[in-house]
Amino acid sequence: MTIRNVLRDHGQRYRPRMACLKKAEKVVLEMQDPATGVKLQPQRLVITTIPHAITGEDIVAWLADRFQIDAQEARSFGSMLVALGYIYPIQDHKRLVVKPDASLYRFQTPYFWPTQQWPVEDTDYAIYLAKRNIRKKGILELHEQEQYNRLHKWMNHKWDFIVMQAKEQYRAAKERKKPDRVVFDCQERAYWVVHRPPPGTVSAMDYGLERLIDPNAHEAKTPDDYERIMIFTQQSIMRPRVKSSVSIGALVKYCATYKGHDPFLSKCLPSNPWLTDDVTYWALNMPNVEIPTKMRVERWTFSFGELLSDPRGRDDFRLFLKKEFSGENLAFWEGCEDLKWGTAATMKEKAEQIYKTFLARGAPRWINIDGKTMEITVKGLKHPHRYVLDAAQTHIYMLMKKDSYGRYLKSPVFKETMKKAVCPEEHKFSDSQLEQNARNRRPSLSPIIIRQQEQEQKAKMAASAPVDITQLCRFTTPVPHLAVYSGITDPPSANASPSLPFLAHTPACPSPISVALDSTSASERRAEASEGESEGNPEARASAGGNVSKSRVALSLRRLLKRGCTPSSMFASLSPKCNSAAGTSSRIQPITPDEPSQAPPRRIGNFFQIKVDIPPECRIYPIESEDEDEENRAISRERLGTKEIICPWESLTPQNGTG
C-alpha cells in the first residue's frame, strides 16, 4: 500500500506533457526494423554473444539519412533518444549520450519505456535497490545509499514485502538463460539511470508541471466546439477596432518616451545592481526617498498615471495640492484605492468613512463632483461593494489630471523638486571591485518590515492630515473685525503648530480659527468648551475675548482655542451672508443635549464666498482632523448607544438628537 500524495493534480491522474514520447516511440520502432532500421550487430562477451547491438555511428548515420539532417543534429537527436530511455548505452552506461563511434547501444524493451501514464513508483525503485544490495553485498553508490535509507524510512510498513519481492525477483531472474539475464540486468539498470538519475545530472524526464490534456489524444469535434467557434467569431466582429496606424503610432510614441528609462535598453545610473552588485540605484529610488533622481522626476512628466503610481511623486503632488487647498481630491482618490484593494472585512467601514469624510453634504473634506455622479454613488452606497466609488473616483481622477496636473507641472513645488533632483554619476568598477561587490551582497529588508513601515507612515499621515481651506472657512468670514473680537491682532503663527503652513496664506483668517487647526482631541476641547459655554452673552464673549488677549501667552493653545471659539458664532451671525436657517442643514453627527451641534454648513467652493448656514447657538468646532471626527463619532456613539445616520437617503431630520 502506498501513500499516494501526488502533487496537487486535483484528481487528474493522467496529465501528459511530453508529446515527444509518442513521436520518439515511432522513430525507435522504425529504427529497430530489421530490414530498414539501424544495422544490428552482435555483442561479443566472454560468456556469450548477445545480438541486437548497434553502434553509435550507425545510429547517427541512420538518423541523418532518415530525416535529412546533418550529423551534428542527428547526434543530438540520438542523444535525446538515449536520454529519454529508448536506447541505452552498454558501455559507459551512466552517460546518456550518443557517441558517434563504435560504442555499443541497444534498444530498450517496451516494458521499460518511459510513459507518463504510469509514473515511476518508488516501490519499484526500492525493490531494485534491495536487489542490488543483495547482489553487491551492500556496496551501492552514494546517492543510491541515500535513497535506500530514505525509502527504508518512508516505506517501512511494506519493507518486508520489498525485501521478499527483491529476493524472489532475483531468483526468478536467475532462471533465465545467461545472455537474457545479462540483457535484462542491463535494461533494468539503464531504466533506473534514466528515472532516478544521480544528483547533479540533468534528467530528460524532468518535464515540469503537468498538463490537463494529452496533446496526442485525438479530440473529436463536438457541436459544442463549433458553437464556441461561432460565438468567438461573432464577438470578434463586434469588437471595436483601432486603425493600425493609430495603434502603431501609440506604440512608437511609448517606446520613444520610455526608451531612456528602460534598464535593458539604456544605461541605468549609477549602475545596474543586477550587473554590478551595487545597490546604490535601489537606495536612490526607494519609495520614500527625500530627494528623487532626475530620471524619476522626468518620468512624472510623462503622464498623470506615472505621477500617481510613484509614491514619491504622489507625495510631491500632495504637497502641491495642499498649497492649492485641494488636497481632498487626492485624499479621496487614495481612499477609493484603499477601498478597492483592501480586505473585504473592512470594506463597509471604509466606505462609510469615505462617505462621511468626502461625500456627505457638509463633510469635512468635501469633494466637488457633479450631481449625477453623486447620485449614482450615493445610491450605490446602499449596498457597498468594492467598486461602489468607481464613478466618483474616475471623475476626481480626470479632474486632477486635467486641472491640477497641468498646474503642478508648472508649479514652484515641482520646479523645486526638479532642481533638487540628483543625477548620480555612473559607476566604473574594476574587476576586483566587482568581485568585492559580489562578496558583499546582503539581503534587502524583509517585505514584512517594509509593510510595517508603510503602515506606520500611513498612520502618521492620517494623524497629521492636512486640512483643507474649505473647512477652515466654513464658519468664518474673512472679516477683520473677527480679530477684534478675538482680541488677537496678529496671527500667532509662531505658536501655531508646524502643520499649518498655510497660515501665512490666510492673513484674513481670524487667528482663533487658525489656531484651532491644532489637532487636539475634540473631546478635550468639547469639555473645555462646555465650561465656557455661555452663549448669548456678548459680554462674556467679549470678556472671553479679552481674556484671550491677556492671557494669550500664558494659556495653552487649546484654551486659546476655546476662548477664541466662543465669539465665532456671533461672527457668523454678523456675517452679511449668513442665513441662520437653523435646522435645514443636514447633520452628520447625532446631537446630544449637552453638546452643541456641529452644523455642517453648505460647502464653500471658494475662500471668499462664504455662505454660512449655522444656527445661532452653534459652536464652531474647530477644524478637526479626520480621525478626530471619527473619535467624535465614536465617543458620541458610545454615549448615545444609537446607530448613526449613515444612509444619506434617510431623511435627515433637523436636530433632534437621535441618530
Place this chain on the structure above:
Amino acid sequence: MSRWRRSVDELAARRRQHECERAQDALSRVTSCFQQLVASLGSSADGSFLRDELDETRTVAHRICSGNAWLSCRLLRLLSDSDSAPSGVQDRQVLERLWVLFLSALEHFLYDLRKACDLIGQFPLAERSNRRLLVNTGCVDGVVGVAARVASVQLPWLTSEVEPSPDLTNHITGLETMMSEMQQRVPVAFWSVEATQPAWAEARGEPDDLVESLEDLMEVEIIAGSQKTACCGLGCIA
C-alpha cells in the same frame, strides 16, 4: 472448558496465520515471475508462447489472491479481533503486518498487470507483419525457466472449485475492486506497521550460490593484439 476452547482457537489462528504467510510467499514468487515475463513483452522474445505463459501465471496469481479462503481468513480475523482480547497486541500487529504486505503485493501486481495490458495492446501479435514491430532487444526467449518456476508454486490450500480465470482487463478491474473493498472494510493504519528486519539486512547473509555481478557477466574477451579497447565499462561501478 473455555480455556480449552481458547487454546483451540489459538491453534487455529496460528495455522491460518502460517497459511497466510505461505500464500504471501507464493504470491511474491508468482508476481516476480510475472514481471520477468512482462519485461519481454514487445521485445524480440515476444511470441505466443510468452503470452500463454503470461496467462497461466496470471491464473495462478488469481487463484492465490482471490481464493475465498484467503479473504475470509484475513477479514474474519482482523474484523473480529476486537472480541478476542487475549490474543493480545502482538498478534494483532502480526496480522496487520500481513495485511499490509498483502495489499502491497496486490498493488505491485496490479501495476504489472496494467503495464502488460498496455503492452499487449501496443504490440498485438495477430498478424505476421506485427512481428516486425517487435523491438530487437537482445532477448531471445529464455522464459522457459521462469515458467517452470511458476509451475512449481504450491498453493497453500486446495481450491475445490476451479474458477475460470478472467481475462486481463477483467482481472485488473477485479483486483482493483477487491483492493478498495479490503481497504474500506478493514481499518488498518498501515503506517503503524513496522518492518521486521533492519535496513541493509539483505546485503549480508545471502549464503547461497556465488553472486555474479553484472561486470563479470559483461566481461568482454580481449582479443590480443587488436585495436579494440574492448572496454565493457569495468571502470565504472555497475
